[in-house]
Structure formats: C-alpha cells, structure tokens
Amino acid sequence: MTERARHESYDQPVGGWGSAKSLLIHSTEQHAVSAISSLVTAHNKTGGYMCTSCAWAKPAKPHAAEFCENGAKATFWDVTSNRTTPDFFAQHTVSELLGWSDYDLENQGRLTHPMRYDASLDRYVEVSWDEAFAQIGEKLRGYAPDEVVFYASGRASLETSYMYQLLARLYGTNNLPDSSNMCHETTSVALPPSIGTPVGTVLLEDFEHTDCILSFGQNVGTNAPRLLHPLQEARERDVPIIVFNPLREKGWEAFVNPQRPGQMLTNEPTLIATQYYQLRAGGDIAAMVGMAKALLAFDDDARLFDGKRVLDHAFIAEHTDGFPAFEAMVRETGWDDIQLASGLSQAALEAAATTFSKARSVIAIYGMGLTQHRLGVDNVQTLVNLLLMGGHIGKPGAGICPVRGHSNVQGQRTVGIAEKAELVPLDWLADQFGFEPPREDGLNTVEVCEAVIAGKIGAFIGLGGNFVRAVPERELMEQKWRGLDLSVQIATKLNRSHLVTAKTTYVLPTLVRSEIDSQATGPQIVTIEDSTTCIHASRGTFGPAAETLLSEPRIVAEIAKATLRANPLVPWDRWVDDYSLVRDAIEASFPDDFRDFNARLDTPGGFPRPVAARDRKWETESGKANFQIPQALSASFDDGKDADVMRLITLRSNDQFNTTVYGYSDRLRGISGSRMVIMMNRDDRLRLGITENGMVRMVTAVDDGIHRAMGGFQVIDYDVPPGTCASYFPECNALIPLWHFAQGSKTPAAKSVPVRIHPD
Structure with missing residues (x-):
C-alpha cells in the first residue's frame, strides 16, 4: 500500500535553519559529510567545479559559500559512498527493479562498471569496455543514419557536447534532441x-x-x-x-x-x-x-x-x-x-x-x-x-x-546539440573536418517519441538523462521502447530508462563533473554555460567513484572510433588526452562566441557570449524588435467551458531536481511521506464530492481514442486558484498526451493538462 502523505503548513522562510538541517540530513544519508568542506571552497568558484544542478549565474565575487540547498543535494548525490556494482545486478532482475521507486533506484549509488542486459537472465551482466565499444560500433554501422537518435541531457560539458554533436553528424544525422526540447x-x-x-x-x-x-x-x-x-x-x-x-x-x-x-x-x-x-x-x-x-x-x-x-x-x-x-x-x-x-x-x-x-x-x-x-x-x-x-x-x-534548468542545457545548444540544421554552422564544420554534414532537420524530443511509437527508430544513444521517465505518454512509450534494437545509456546512476530495455541495452558509467578527470596530459578542465550566457571553467576536486569509470569525452570518442571511418582531421585520441584541443576546435567552429577560449577560462564570473539585443541591435528580419500578437488569452488546451475539467500543473518538489528524487520531503510546501498527492482548492474538492485527504484517480479530459488514467493519489487541500490543481513530475507524465505540446516549439505542455478527478 502506498505511504500516506502528511501535510502541515510550513511556516518558516526559505533558507535559514531549514536548509542547514536538510544539508546535514542529506550529507549523512549519502555518507558524504566530508564533501561539505569542498562545497565551501570549490563549489561554483573560480578554480573549482561548477554545480551539476541548476544553470543560474556564478558571480565574479562569490559568496563565502556559493551553493544552495539543492546544489548541495546534487553534490552529495554525485559523491555518495553508495555504489551500484555488478554484484547488485546479480542479486536483482530487471523485472524486480522495475517495481522500485525513482528514489530507491538512484539511492543505490554510483554505477561502477559497464553493463549489458542479458534477456535470458533478465539481468544486467558486466562487460568489458573494449567489448562494449566494439559491439556498439558494430550495431551502429548496421543502421541507416536517421534510424539512430543521439540524445543529450543538460549536464554534459561543452567539450563533451561538441564531440557528441560531431559524432552524430559524421555518422550522418541531425537527430540531436536534448533536454531543452522539454523545457526552454x-x-x-x-x-x-x-x-x-x-x-x-x-x-x-x-x-x-x-x-x-x-x-x-x-x-x-x-x-x-x-x-x-x-x-x-x-x-x-x-x-x-x-x-x-x-x-x-x-x-x-x-x-x-x-x-x-x-x-x-x-x-x-x-x-x-x-x-x-x-x-x-x-x-x-x-x-x-x-x-x-x-x-x-x-x-x-x-x-x-x-x-x-x-x-x-x-x-x-x-x-x-x-x-x-x-x-x-x-x-x-x-x-x-x-x-x-x-x-x-x-x-x-x-x-x-x-x-x-x-x-x-x-x-x-x-x-x-x-x-x-x-x-x-x-x-x-x-x-x-x-x-x-x-x-x-x-x-x-x-x-x-x-x-534555465540543467547546468549546461543552454551551452549544449551553443556548441551544436540541435536537431535544427539552421542553428549549426554546418559549412564551417564541413571545411574544418572535411566531410559533408547532413542538411535535413533531425528529430526533436516529441518527434523521437512519435518515431519510437511508429517503430521507425533502431537505436537510441543517451548522453545522460532519464528519457523514458521524463517524456509524455509514458505508458505507450515504455511499451514501444522495448521494440528498439539498441539502447546505450551513458550514466552515473541507475534510473528507470535503463530498466525499460531494448533488444540490446548497455549502461556505460561515467565520471561526474566534480570528480578529478585525469587523462594523458594530467587533470582536465571542462566548461559550461550558465543561464546568462557566461562561460565557466570547471575542475574536479573529488576522487573518482571507481577506477573503472571513463570520462564522458572518452566514452564519446571510443564510440566514434568504433563506429566511424577514421578521419585524420578529427583527432579523437588527442582530444581525449587534452581537452584544451577540443576547446580550440570549438573556437574554430564558433569564433564569435568563443574568441580566445582557452585564455579566458578563469575569467571571474565567466565570460559572456555576445548577445546583440543587449546593445539594442536586433537581428530580426525587420531589423527591429517586434511586437507579437498572441493568438488567445488562455494558453491552455482546456477551453474553460466545463467546470469539472481541472487544469493540472506538474511540478517539482523541494527534494528533487528534474527526474532525480532526493527524498520524500517537499518541505517548502509542507508535504512529506509520499509523492502520490494532488493539491486542490478546497471548494473544488467539495464541489466534486471528494472527502478530505481522500484518494482519487485522474483521467485526461481529451477525446483522442486513448484512455489515460492514474489512480492512488491523495488529495491535499492547498492554496491554488479554482479550476487549477497540482501534482508531481514525473509521476504524472502518463496523463500528458504526446500531441499536447507548445505550438511552434513542441515543448510538452505539462503546466495545464486538462483532467477530470474522481474518487478512487
């Protein structure tokens, strides 16, 4: 039986002793108390590492402790002493693990060895790095380029992202969706x-x-x-x-x-x-x-x-x-x-x-x-x-x-992670690396889901993230995902996307940004872009979680070498030995944004990319800033005519970042013990005949031939406007139709999902 939630109004401010207590609890739970000193000295500071949580700006004159409660949780989650080893997978089938919560899966700790799913055992089994790369390369050489998707979450560095987009385009596709497709x-x-x-x-x-x-x-x-x-x-x-x-x-x-x-x-x-x-x-x-x-x-x-x-x-x-x-x-x-x-x-x-x-x-x-x-x-x-x-x-x-959300989601787009060909200097890449890049647009996230459902995708490479858990139309997506021929997941921790397996599935464990990344020329520097377009250097300070881990640039390079024909203009091995050479290549591809890239790495507060509108230079067709006329007053799919149709907002708790759930205490909203809750206006609850703290099911109020329903939610009386209700992401993604997206951008419309609520 699902744990019942508790709700008591939180009467304390944000920050303060509540944050301090949370920091102590989470550092203890992850056996990472020793990381607190590094948070103070190195977190978001010049010469240190950049947070793997949000993308907010890093000041030139940092505070004594330039981290927040959620940034600290992300660091404890990364440098935890918990480990998910081959022995763990030997003890648990994938079918069993599918019944675990998001929190319990990731709380097992850092992945340590490359693993391959063995369907005959229904278990992941250890595989050598060389064997994994050879088999992945062999599989990738057997697909038409546009049958393969190269997805990127928002944590990968500029260096990794640049190499990854080049891998995809040398392979022959612009199928480069990323987590930005789902948010900004x-x-x-x-x-x-x-x-x-x-x-x-x-x-x-x-x-x-x-x-x-x-x-x-x-x-x-x-x-x-x-x-x-x-x-x-x-x-x-x-x-x-x-x-x-x-x-x-x-x-x-x-x-x-x-x-x-x-x-x-x-x-x-x-x-x-x-x-x-x-x-x-x-x-x-x-x-x-x-x-x-x-x-x-x-x-x-x-x-x-x-x-x-x-x-x-x-x-x-x-x-x-x-x-x-x-x-x-x-x-x-x-x-x-x-x-x-x-x-x-x-x-x-x-x-x-x-x-x-x-x-x-x-x-x-x-x-x-x-x-x-x-x-x-x-x-x-x-x-x-x-x-x-x-x-x-x-x-x-x-x-x-x-x-912006994830720590480098904006920067990935800057260096070429984009499915739209017009956003990437393809002519420059062609001259720089001596190949003809694909010119047709690739697939964005929603289009990838549509193609998976239609059986048009053969392979999916995931550079981080929890794709299957994060997207809409979850029930159908999980069903159809199992029809993929190949799934390769580059990851730090186990998540549900690894358990919804393709015919051949690999999980490849990698370093996190806060860990020391030692290559042939010594410890390496990576870079990220924050929400304000400023570029920052990041140097790891923690020892790697396991000697068996490879860095993201190394994994991308090895997949490329195993898959592509050798190109003397693309020095994968030299790039892995010395990431500064990758930055030289980035500067050559994007000279306006990355002038003197290596020389400016340690600019306090980062160095900003040029944005013409800051200087009132308008790079539009009219040469001016343009007033736009909205199509309607309401941005929702719901027309507002049926009072029994509620607009569901999916949101994050104080104890999570994106699909990563750190715990069950949404302290700032006073909700704890369970995430299976729905926050409702009391008058709406009474009008719909629902008892206080009663259990309900939600049914998506659309007529497209698909029945989308979820039960087991506990109603909490909450201060929300009439006609509006709220519940957690990603639990409610099964209620969001795939076609329910923003016009023009295809960003899933998760902030006003029309639902009917019935006693359960």
Missing part, C-alpha cells in the same frame, strides 16, 4: 522573432541596477535558489518584485540568508515579493494583456493632462515594429474576458501595472510556467511585449531573463 525550447523559438536572439539578455550585474523585477511561472526557492541573493539585495534597495504564479511558493515570500549570521540568529526573513498574484493555470497571457491595457490607459491620461508619459514612445518608434497592431488588439480586448481567462481582477492587474509603470529599468524573469503550455511561445512573446512598451531591453538593469 519555447524560449529558443519565441525570442528570435521578437528580439533576434534565442537566449536572455540579462547579466548578473543587471540585478544591481534594476528598479523593478517581474516574474512569471518560476519557483525560485526550488529551481534556482541562488537567485535569492540578488533578489534579497534588490529588496534591500526597496526594489519592488511582482510575482505571478498559481501557487504561493515560499521562495517568493520570505528568505533567511544562511550566510548572514545575524539573520540566522534572529530568523527575521527578508520579504521577497511585494505583490503576489495567483493566476489560473494558463492565464498568463491574459494577465499580461491586462497589464498592457492598464499601461495604455495610464499613458492616455498622461497625454491628456500633460503628465509624464508611461510608455517609452521614443524607444518604440526607433527600435520596434508592430506596436500599432498590438495596441489595437489590447484596446479591443475587454476586461471581462481578461479577468475570466486570468482568474485575476481588473484592480489587481492595474495595481501590478502601476508598479511596473514607475520603473526605469525592469527585469522580467520566467520559467517553465510560461514555456510548457499550448501557447507557450505566445506567453514568452507577450512578456517581451510588456518590456518593449517601456523600453526595458538593451539597457542596464533591464531585460528578459529565462531561468
């Missing part, structure tokens, strides 16, 4: 037509100069806790912070900085959000249009009474295109429609607009609460519209700031 691909699609760049424009120092911060769909306390430092400093300058989010998240409410002894002693928090608006799931466009409508009204009044104008008309005239059409759309949209779609009152949106209108420099932060909707692209572009109205892009203290 919407950003990469939305921003170029608006401002000419696929990435944000904000640097860390902009937070020192801003006088207003606006946030949509981002949970800072769980997903990017180190961002709380600049937010705290902004509040101490009396900078207003306006937050739109369906749930009231502790990170936006109160913060006690563990690095301030006085604040720890008094436990007096810094209050972060000055205005907090709990909009309905999918109602972000309506809220932004409401703010824009209020700003136009304020500007009309200023013009009539010779007051200071609210809009930056000079900026709009010189730097933008499309404003008249956007203005007309906003003026024609009625307040009744805005209030219905957003779930917020006209007065609330006017109050937010009033604060926004008084600011000289506004930073707009957002996360997957905007990107993972049917109209996620419209969400992001409408937020840009708000900034353009006030001239808040391309000046100090202002700009658009997408908060």
